Amino acid sequence: MADVVIFGAGQLAEVAKAYLDRFGEDRVVGFTVDEAFLTQPEFKGLPVVAWERLEERFPPDAVKLLGPLSYQNLNEFRRxxxxxxxxxxxxxxxFIHPSTHNMAETVGDNCFILENCTLQPFVRLGEGIIMWSGSHVGHHSILEDFCFVSSQVGLASGVRIGTCSLIGGQVGVDNGITIGAGSYIESRCMIRRDVPPNSVVRHPSDLPKPYSSARIKSMKFR
Structure with missing residues (x-):
């Protein structure tokens, strides 16, 4: 068991604590946020410490970190x-929920994988992967670091998702497809062809839009 400090003090941090408290082997001991957003001394009965001064309360030899869990700035904030x-x-x-069928070859640090997901044999997950409930990753697929996979996503076999990509809910990706780094795939898209880096694909089309995902980074997601 490790003591864990969660990055954030909002709804996603509250969700993470709930899962770790009920299903995890680690113990949540506090939260951290950027000092500019430090508005309360406690959250869920635990201390909230400025990220810039975290060592004063929670030194590196005493705790591990988890998060941030948000896909803010297309996951670059977490990265x-x-x-x-x-x-x-x-x-x-x-954190890997105990109901997830995990036969992955590797799962990196700072991953947060919720209930009823499937990671088939020879799957490789990088660091900082967030995977919401009920998603499927087919065999020999690779998710590079700091991707966010929403609920009920289906990745067929041999898929590669580039770093910092955001995959919306109920997206399907066909066998052997590569989605380039920094891409945003909107909910309910079906991807049947490779997607270049920094692309935006919106339902119902599977073609990238004529603008970069840099536009998405400025959007405010709740």
Whole structure:
């Protein structure tokens, strides 16, 4: 068992604590947020500490980190905080719900995988993967670091999802397809051809839009 500090003090952090409390092997001991967003000393009865001063309350040899769980800035926020945490000497926890069928070859640190997912043999998940409930990852598929996979996504065999991509709910991806890094695939799309990096694909089309996913980064997701 490890003591864990969750990055965030909002709804997603509340969800993460609920899952870890009920199904995890680790113990949540606190939360951290950027100092500019520190508005309360406690959340869910536990201390909230400024990220910039985390070592003062929770040194790296005492805790592991989890998150951020948001896909803010197309997952680059999670990527950046993960890298900074590593530089400051912190390790990262991971959570895989016990109902998930996990035959993956590798699952990286700072992954958060919810209930009733399927990870078939020879699947490889990088670091910082968030996978919501009921998603399927077919055999020999690769999810690169810091992807966010929403609920009820179906990835066929041999799929590759590039780093920091955001896959919306009920998306299907055909066998052997590659989705380039930094792409946004809107809910309910069916992807039957490769998608270049930094693409935006919106339902019902499977063709990238004529603009970059940089436009999506400025959107405010709740």
């Amino acid at each position: 950046n905080r993960h890298a900074e945490g590593r530089e400051r000497g912190y390790g990262f926890a991971r």
